Each structure stands twice: as structure tokens, then as C-alpha cells.
Amino acid sequence: MGSVLCLVTAAEGAADEVSLQALAAASALAAGGAVHALVIGEAGAAAAGAAAHELGAWGATQVHVATHPSLTSFAPDAWARILADLADTLGVAAVVGPGSDAGNTVLARVAARLDLPFAANCTQVVPGDTVVVTRSRWGGSLLEEAAINATRAILTTQPHAVAKTSTGGSAAVATFAPTLDDADLAVRVVGHVDAAKAGVSLAEAKIVISGGRGVGSTDGFAPIEELAGLLGAAVGCSRAVTISGWRPHTDQVGQTGTKIAPDLYIACGISGATQHMAGVKGAKKILAINKDHEAPIMTGADYAVIGDLATVVPAISAEIKRRRG
Amino acid sequence: MASFPSSAKVVIIGAGIVGNSIAYHLANLGWKDIVQIDKGPLPNPGGSTGHASNFLYLADHNKEMAELTLESARQYQDWDVYTMCGGLEVARSQERLNELRRKVDSSKNWGINSRMVTPAEIKALVPFINEEILVGGFYSPEVGVCDSLQFGTLCREKAEAMGALQSFAMTEVTAMGVEDGRIKTVTTNRGVIEAEYVIIACGVWAPLLAEMAGAYIPLTPVVHQMADYGPVPLFEKSSKAIGYPIVRDMDVLMYERQDGIGFEVGSYAHRSILHDPETIPSNEAAALSPTEFPFTQDDFDPQLEDALELFPEILGDEKVGQKYAINGLIALTPDGMPVLGETPEVKGLWAAAAVWVKEGPAVGKAVAEWMVHGEPSIDLNQSDISRFHAHQKTRKHTKARAFEAFPKTYGIVHPAEQYLSDRPLRKTPMYDWQKAHDAEFFEVAGWERAQWYKCNAPLVKKYGVQTRPNEWDARWWSPIINAEHLAMREAAGIFDLSAFAIFDILGVGALASVQGVAMRQMDVAVGKVVYTPVLSETGGFKSDLTIMRLAKNHFRVVTGGAHGMADLKWFKDNLAPMASIVDLTTAYTTIGVWGPRARDIVQSLTRADMSHKAFPFGTCRDVEMGSQIVLASRISYVGDLGWELYVPMEQGQRLWDELWAAGEQYGLTACGMGVYGTTGRLEKGYRAYGAELDNDYTTAEAGMLPPKIKDADFIGRDAVVRQLEQPLSATCCILTVDDHDSASGEKRYMLGRQPITMPDGTPIEDSKGRRSYANSAGASPSTGKHVLMAYLPPALAVVGTKLAVEYFQEHYPVTVAVAGAGALFDPENLRIRG
Amino acid sequence: MCIKRVPAVAGRITLTDGDRAIDARYLGFTIGPHEECGVEEAVRLIEAHSGESVVLTLGPAEATEQLRDAMALGITRAIHLVTDGEEWDGQSAAAAIVDAVRADEATQGPFDLILLGNEAADSGGYQVGVRIGRALGRPAVAGIKGLAVAEGKVRCEQEAAGGRDVYEVPLPAVVSVLEGINLPRYPSVPGRIRAKSKPIAPSSPERPEQRLAMIRLVVPQVAATEAVILGHGPDAAPAVVDMLASLGVL
Secondary structure, three states, X not given: OOXXXXXXOEEOOEEOHHHHHHXXXXXXXXXXXXXXEEEEEXXXXXXXXXXXXXXXXXXXXXXXXXXXXXXXXXXXXXXXHHHHHXXXXXXXXXXXXXXXXXXXXXXXXXXXXXXXXXXXXXXXXXXXXXXXXXXXXHHHOEEEEEEEOOOOEEEEEOOOOOOOOOOOOOOEEEEEOOOOOHHHHOOOEEEEEEOOOOOOOOOOOOEEEEEOHHHOOOHHHHHHHHHHHHHOOEEEEOHHHHHHOOOOHHHEEOOOOEOOOOOEEEEEOOOOOHHHHOOOOOOOEEEEEEOOOOOOHHHHOOEEEEOOHHHHHHHHHHHHHHHHO | OOOOOOEEEEEEEOOOHHHXXXXXXXXXXXXXXXXXXXXXXXXOXXXXXXXXXXXXXXXXXXXXXXXXXXXXXXXXXXXXXXXXOOEEEEEXXXXXXXHHHHHHHHHHHOOOOOEEEOHHHHHHHOOOOOHHHOOEEEEXXXXXXXXXXXXXXXXXXXXXXXXXXXXXXXXXXXXXXXXXXXXXXXXEOOEEEEXXXXXXXXXXXXXXXXXXXXXXXXXXXXXXXXXXXXXXXXXHHOOOOOXXXXXXXXXXXXXXXXXXXXEEEEEOXXXXXXXXXXXXXXXXXXXXXXXXXXXXXXXXXXXXXXXXXXXXXXXOOOOOEEEEEXXXXXEEOOOOOOEEEEOOOOEOEEEEEOOOOOOHHHHHHHHHHHHHHOOOOOOXXXXXXXXXXXXXXXXXXXXXXXXXXXXXXXXOOOOOOOOOOOOOOEOOOOHHHHHHOOEEEEEEOOEEEEEEEHHHHHHHHHHOOOOOOOHHHHOOOOHHHXXXXXXXXXXXXXXXXXXXXXXXXXXXXXXXXXHHHEOOOOOOOOOEEEEEEEEOOOOEEEEEEEEEEEEOOEEEEEEOHHHHHHHHHHHHHOOOOOOEEEEOOOOEEEEEEEOOOHXXXXXXXXXXXXOOOOOOOOXXXXXXXXXXXXXXXXXXXXXXOEEEEEEEHHHHHXXXXXXXXXXXXXXXXXXXXXXXXXXXXXXXXXXXXXXXXXXXXXXXXXXXXXXXXXXXOOOOHHHHHHHHHOOOXXXXXXXXXXXXXXXXXXXXXXXXXXXXXXXXXXXXXXXXXXXXXXXXEEEEOOOOEEEEEEEEOOOXXXXXXXXXXXXXXXXXXXXXXXXXXXXXXXXXXXXXXX | OEEOOEEOOOOOOOEEOOOOEEOOOOOXXXXXXXXXXXXXXXXXXXXXXXXXXXXXXXXXXXXXXXHHHHHHOOOOEEEEEEOOOOXXXXXXXXXXXXXXXXXXXXXXXXXXXXXXXXXXXXXXXXXXXXXXXXXXXXXXXXXXXXXXXXXXXXXXXEEEOOEEEEEEEEOOXXXXXXXXXXXXXXXXXXXXXHHHOOOEEEEOOOOOOOOXXXXXXXXXXXXXXOOEEEEEHHHHHHHHHHHHHHHOOO
């Protein structure tokens, strides 16, 4: 296979993990050919440059840094043009990027500009005249093997599906000024609003504590509220609870309520019906507190306490308070 | 977690409302070593209980169902998992309003509190209803909503606390072992368990489990659509999760109820959507639960407009949305009744399926009693799994009947209504002849039977038979029945009785077998025919049937087709050593010839002496008739001179033809089952199993006590002896209707199962708390009366007592014509013994 | 608003059709959560600004179910690009939609805003929106969780570290939205009834050679997790708090 171009996104002077993973995929795809890395930044941005210098160690054989005075903020079409132009200039056989929000939208735009297919979130790439990829569907619940029927493959890698590979090599870094016009800059970040401080929304909370049928009543949520207060968590509930009118529908977690993706989900007195579990798939860790050791929540949980939430939850709060003095 | 046991007394498969209830009740009756398994998780393993709407309407036309529901409501209340919110059934049409009146009639029979309400009263109960489209309704204040999951959890906890139960979730049955016709093992993904008893209580999956053991549980999963709308602002303000009566919008086959801040809408109005148990997905593969199939909105949409019309305030609110909707699976059987009891195929293997949440706890109790005591305290004969004939066990038949019955879930079903699908199934030898003579066929046990013959229509005029002006009274009925009856009484009638179930009991233990089951003395001379009650252990009726002694060690049992298979199992279960039983139902056909000229007709075909002296009543023998040897039995269920004639099926038509030809000069008329089953028996006061006779009444009350209780032991003997020491609580009576005029002036004719009340409408209850109602009703063409049979307390069971019958919420005067044993027509039995 | 009919996957996925499709017999069909929010956003925009909302799908005949669902929520009319059920890759799907948009705009006037879900729930292609934007020469913004239209512009918000980045592009534009942009409403009964009589314009585009061609689908093997039992009853509290500490959430 020929050479490959890989988009590298960086923050605070260091390349993203997901970009280094993409770089590993690009190396695999190049199969010995040149691996070009592209870093894009504001004119003279030290950050971009700093990130660029480490890329040789992660598989890049040539690093390109594109700087432009208009690139003070993210502008996906501009990035796409730079990437597409460079790909043409270099005559690469493939363009790769990280399967992050930015990576996916930029690579999709590259494909649109070049009228080529685009394979997002690949977990595996097999080089060849026709590149064959395995890619993630259904948020990772399913994989697809697909052939990219194009002379130039455009793809992103699924975050954390491909391991970054340290090659210990080094690469020359060349900085250039890309050509951009106004149309390329029509879509760009023009401002920023800070996150609201008050209240923890279910969808965005880092910790969510939910109560289910086992809570028994509106008042039964008091210990859960207390623990949530101690942990800075949002309080949710199962469908059984909203149907019983113990909590408003906006608190409902699940397929028919809010789908959540916290670092920790604590399910209290929730049996774990499928429709509920569908809404907590994004949780990194799940702690189940349930009387029934055979409740389905147990098979989906990482940690479990067998017992009545009415006594277990206050005990946890007390223990936290004790340790905090 | 406890390790999986290798043996148990009982294995209960299923942890829905039924399995949980049985587990508790078995434990409560003292059984230990009960193991319950379910392939799903607890407390909601994913069966139909998990998506049940959980409400209990107590009223039912059917006594067995009403009793099961009443008992279940009591249990839910006892454990504080019942919200009594009341229930309405509303009518948009006059036809439905009448049906609701009939429902109030039925409620009164079983002591269920209910009444008719006006649209204004409905509005007062449910302020958000559009009463303007209603003509009235039925209100039952004790209707409520249970928490079936919580009840199940309590069942398990209590049984566990008694040290009787271990429950295992996520445990799937893969095989069942049967040895010598008895259940032996259950193989699961957790290991093999040996068990004395296995109960299949897993609803829509039950047929698959039964098949593993070579048994049949005929039911099919059927979709019932439900959707939840909300949040309803009115309910958000309310402090109660269920603060308003449930409303059944009967005309459009739907129900609606408050469920927290939501409004649940359920429908039986959509097309019948049937599934096969094999195709129900696993818990893992199901989108929701295995029995919650994806909602098919197109099927539901037409009903939405109906629901909106009744509840514009709630469902017309643009902010109230459809939050959750499912095609929930429920189980339907070929005849709509549950499937309970020990399977006829495998000893020790019990079924408890096709049970709704409203019946679950009572079924649990009754099945547990049945297993522990041998008999349930609620008569379950209509739910008994042994009722099924072979064809009814098939998938095709089950689905055909379920498909037909589903739309009638909230329908107005006439008591005589016939299934139309999957017919004809069983044709008697005379089927073609009957068809050629314009028979109106009714079905029993799969048999096509002539109910009346349209070719007999001219007899209606000849005998001046009155027709019934009201369409309901005349539905599934014809004045030809009464005309055929009169023709029989005048000359003779010929009846096709092929549907009889016939089984022979043979061997040196044959006498002991029949003696132990029959109440009447069976140690009789060869050639005797004995009509006998068959009793339960507690002295109620299990059946009534005829037994012929054909030889010293050879008895022939003849019983009605509908109940025949259950009788067969009962005799099998109680067979004495050295006896065997053979089902000959389809080997013999039976032709009945009765009437004053019956002897002339039969005699003309045989050189045997058919005179009263030579062939007395209550005897049977082989006689030669033309080219056939016929077993002739001189008894009668229509109260006239004549014989039942038994020949092999394949010779039935020949005998029929010969009788028909011989009968021409005597005025022989082909008579349908309308005469045999209703008019003939009623005016003679003959009781019928399932009408006058069930486990709730004694032989003394039924007036069927033999002159002497035989010395030989028989099932129920101890109970009968005890009963005789007690004063009689009720007596079976014949009542005549004195005046048929309704308020509108239309003449009405009761069809049975109506309350018998005091003249002022007060219900009548006997000392055992049983209400009086018309167990049967029908014409007595010979006397020109419309007659009812009913049990009355002794004070009222006096000839001449004036009472009333309640029919569509009007009262009609009746008079006790016969109290206890006796007949309205030919009370001296001169005809039979002529 | 562009939507896609997909199986309502919730439990374990089983495959069918030679491992080229999900066995949806017991799943039913729906649209992805991003699209649910997109439909809601479209309805809200029209409620706030008046005008007309159109739902478009490229899918099998049965996808009328999803079109009606969207119209039950308040969408005015529907365009149905009827397929034989075969999947279309992002490139061909975008091309077909562009053709349909052009055809519709030729008679009905231009769309101010074309909305899509950020990525289809099933195929997860992340591209149809930007391809449409490119083909129509309209700005395309993706990954949007906040949207406001004013004075010929659309202001879009995207989650970013510490808050939200803001884009502002002139109309007409293409915006791909993410779940969470709003809380979608449920269909009301009157909405459902109205939807029945709303028009669906069908057409049957030709499916071109697929350039991202599916070979087969694979259900990934996930090791069954057994929960670590931290204890029974209140005595488990110290173990729970230890665990919380190890996760760094205390």
C-alpha cells in the first residue's frame, strides 16, 4: 500500500490519545509506506508545534503542521480542506483520523469534498487494493466488516479500539500555510459559554443514583437524595417510579426516559428491566443495591450490595460522613 | 446462593402470579421441599404477569370464574396489595346496556355487589369522562387493582420463611424425564432435579414444557395491546396512584384506567394476533420483556379515536403523550377457560396455565388443595385439564378457537353461542343424513350435533308453538325445538347421541372399580342399567352418568361428551387392582328412540320381545335388528318410553335408516339436542351436571339421594353420611314462570343463570351462603310453561311459593311447582314405565 | 428533518439474512435517539417561528410508520424515498436526499434548515449531514446540542470542555443534532389522529453501487460480567465507600 495521511488533534501541546491510536492504524494501513501526520493550528501556535514533535515516536514518518491566522478556533470545513489538499498533494492512498466528534466531522467533510466513501469508527483496518475495515455500529453493540471501494480510503478509528503503538522513531516536522477562503471558514466556533454551575443534569452527571420500585414511595427517596448530595450526584428513577408518581418524568432513566453516561451509576431497588438497562449502557461502572441477588441488574452491574436500600443507603452516607470527619 | 438441589417433592416451573401462589399455598398446607424455578429473573421473570394491567373485575357470567376472582380479590386484600377503586362498564348502545343488565343479574348470583348507573352517575364517579355518548353503565364498587408482582414476592417470602421453598431464577428447563407414565426428573441448565410432582405454571410457555414430558397444555399466546398516556395534569395534582374507577368501554372493546400520573388504555378491539410459544424470544433477545412484543401502532390507531371520544379531557390534551405501548402476550385456550390439574398423560405432572392475574391467587390455593387434599375448595371442573378431547389438544384447533374468541373478550356472548371455526371436526355416522334434513348443528366435544331440524318447521304450526319475540331470547333457539318435543310426546322421536363418551371397565377388579366411584349400588345383576351420581371426596358432584353391567367383570360407562374425558380420567385414577379401562367413545354410536310409539317402531325391526315385561326399564341386552346386533338399553333422559341403541359407528347410519323407515307409519320425528338437553329433561326434572349438579351441592339437596346408602365404600360416602346428619340447606326445585310480560310489554323467556329472588327482588341466600339462581331454564312444551330449576332454602322450597326471577334487571313472578325430586310432566313416570 | 427507520435494539442482538441484518422480529422499529430529538427540535422551531416542517426518510415501505410517528408529533408532511430494504451507504443516502431536497424545493420553495441526527443509530456513519451541506453549498454543523434561529442565522451549541462552543451560520443551513438537545415529547392522541391524514410523498430513487460495502455483521463477544458482591445489608457500607474512593468519585 502507498502512503497514508493521518489527522492528529491536540490539546495543550499534546496529541490526543485517540489521535495516537489513529496514527497506529495509519501505520498498519501504510504497511511500510510513508505515514504523514497533520497537525492544524493557529499561526505560530506553539501548542500545535509541540504536539507535532512527539509524533515520530508514535509511527509518523513525516509531520505536517498547518498554521493559518484565521484558524483561531475550530473550523471543520477549513480543516477538511487542508487535509484534502494535503492528501492530493501527497497522493496518499488513505486518510485517517480519530473517531472523535471533531475527527469524524472533519474526515466526513474530506470525503464529501473528494466525493469518496467514508468509514467512521473503525476497529480494525486491513490494507490492500481494496481496504477492508471492521467498524463499530450501534454504539459498539455490533460490528460491521465492510469494503471501501475507492482508490483512496477515508476513515476514522473507534476510540480505544486500536492500541497506540510506540515506534521510538522520529519524524521531520514541516510547517506550511494552507490556502483557505471565506467559504472554508463559514462554519467555525465563534464563541464559548461556560457550563452552568447549579444543578446536576442527569444526562451530564458524573454520578447518578436512581431509585426503583423498591424505594416504595416519594419519601423513600430521602436517603437517596442525601447520598446524592454527598457525592454531588444527580438523582434518577425507574419507570415504575414515575408511573407511581413518586418522581417527575424528567427524572426517569431508561429507554423511555433519559439515557445517561455517568462514571458511576448507583441503582437502588431497581430490578434492571431491559428498558432501564438500555438507558444506562453508557455508564462506566454500575453499583446495584438490591434485596434480590438474582435481579437482572446483577448481571449488568460491576458491584453489588445485597440488601434493602432503605438501610444500605443511609449506612453508606454515614460511612462517607464518618470518613470526611 | 444455595446450591441447586438434586431432588424435591415438588418442582414449580414458573414464577409468575400462578407459580408464586401455588408455592405459597402448598407451603401453607404443610408441604415442604418445594423448589421453584424460572428461566427469567426475579421478581419479574418476563412472563405475562409482568405486563398485566392488574385489575380485577369481579362480575362474571361464569360461576367458576366469578368464584376464582372473588377469592383472589380476598387474598390480594388480605395482603394489602389491592387498591379498591371501583369499576365501571359503560354502554354506548342499547344492546350493550342490556348486556350490562345481564351482568348485574349474574353478579347477584354470586353475591357480587353491582348496580346499573346512569350517565350522570358515571360522570360523578369519573369526572373526566364524556358521559354524553353513554346510555348508562354498570358499577361494581369492589373492583380494584392489585400489585401482582408484590403479591408474588410475598408468596415466595412467606413460603421461604416456612422453610418450605427455594426459588431459583435464571434456571431454564431443558428436558423432563417420565418413567412408567409418571414424572420423574426435570433437567435444567443448573442440573437435574428429581421430583414427585412437577407443576407447569409458566403461562405462554406452558405448551413447550408439557411437550417435553409428552403431555399437552393447549393454549396459544395472543397479543393484547396496551398503551400508557401521560403525564395527565389532573393525576399529577392527585395524591392517589389510583383514585378513579376503572372504565371498560365495552362497545369498543377497550378499557382505560388511571395508573399514577398516567392513563392506561388497553384494547381487545384489534385483529387477533396469534403467536407460537416457540417463537417467544429469550429474555436476552427481547427488546422489552419476552412477552412484551413491539407495539403495532397501526392495529391500535383505530381504537384511539374511540378512546378520545370517551376521554376528550385527558386524551385530547396535546401535552398528554403515548409514553409506553406494547403488544403484550396473554394465553388463550380452545374454550377460554384456564388449564388446571394433573395432566391425563403423565401422573404427577400438573398444569396451572392460562390464568389471569385476577384469578391467580385463587388458582394457587385451589390447585394446592387439589394436590394436597385431592380436591379443591372451588369446583374447577370447567378448568380441569382432563376436559380436553384429542382435537382440542392440537395447536391448530387451539389457534383457530383463540383467533375466533379474542375479539369476543369484551364481546356480548350469548350463553348458547357456538364457535364457528375449525368445524366440522367430528361427524357422527348420521351427519350427512342430518345435513340433508337441514339440521342446525351445534358443537359439543367437537361433535356436530343437530340442535333442531329445519325440515321440522311445519310442526311449529301444527302444534301452535309460540315463538319468542325478543331477539336475545330467540338467539340460538328455535320454536322447532318445542315442536319436535311435542311430536316426540305425541308419537316418537329419534335422536343421534353419538357424542356420548363410552368406556368399558373390565377384569376381576371391574366391580370394585365402579363400586368405588359410583354412589349407587353397582353390584347388580348382569343386564342392569344404573343411573348414578359420581361424587367427590366432600360429597359434591363430580358427574352423573349411566353404567351398564354387561357381564360379571364387564361394565360400560356412558356419559355426556362434554365431560366425558374428565370422567374417564376420574375412573382411571380410581381404578381398582386387576381392572382395566378402555375408551370406546368412537367405537359406538348411540341412537335414541323415545315416545309412546317407540316400542312399536323398535319392535317392528326385531324378533326379540321388547314388551315391558320382557324388557323392563333399567335393563339392557343385545337384540337383533335386521342385519345388526344392537345393544339396547331401556332408559330415558327425556322421560318417555324407549331405548338407547348402541351399534358400531360404521353401522349407525344403517340402523338409523331402518328405524326411520319403520317409524314413518308411527309418526317418528327426528329430534335435536334442544329436546334432549333442555325441554325433555327440564319438564321431567332431570338434573344436569354443570347446571344443577356441581361440587357445591349434595345429592340430598339435588334430590338424588338413593333410597339407601350402599354399604360398599365409594368416594364421598363418609361425606354423604355426614351430610345426612345435617338439616338440608337447599332443595332443588322446579319453578314455573307465571307472567312473561316485561315493562315494555314484550314477552321475555329466561335462558338460565338468573337470580331467583323474593317477589320484591330481595336476593335469596341459603344457610351456607349460596344464592338462589336459575341453574337451568327452558320450555316445558307439554305443559305450556317456561320452567326454571333452582335451589331454594327449605322454607321457600314449598310447592306454591311465589317468588320472582330477575331477568335483564326486571322481575317476573314465578311459582314453585315441584320441590325436590319430581317432575312437572308425568310425575308418576307412567310413560317411562309403560 | 431526516430520519431513518432502525430496529429498536435493546437486548442481545441476533442476526439474520446471512449476517447482513438484525433479527428484528421481536424488536419493532424506531428512529435513533438523535433523530427523536431532531424531530422534536423541528417541531419546536415551527411552533416558535411558524412555517412548515417536513420529515424525510430513505427506507423501506414500512418506514411510513416512522414518518407517521414524526407527523404525530407535529411535523407537517413527509417525503419518503422508498427502498427495497437494502442499506444505503452514507454517500448514496446523502445523494438521494440531495436530489429529493432539490426536487421538493423546486416546487415548495427552499428549506431554511435541514436537520439530521448526528449519526444513524444503526450504521453510525457520521457523514450524511455534511455531505448534504457540501452538495447544496450550505454550511453544515454537526454534533449540536443547542440550537436557536434568529435573523437569518442559526446559532448552534456543541459540548466542549468546560461548557459549550458556539457556531453561528447563515441560513439556509444543515445541522446534525445530538440527543439531549431537548427532551422529546410523546405523541398525543390528537396528534396521532391528525398524522393519519398528513401527506406522504413517495419516490423511488435508484440505489447506486455501494462504495462502502457491507460484507457482514458480527456480534462482538462480550465477556459476561459477574458483579462483585461488596457485602450484605448495611454492613457493606465501608466496602462501598472504599470502592467509591478507588473510583475517585468521593
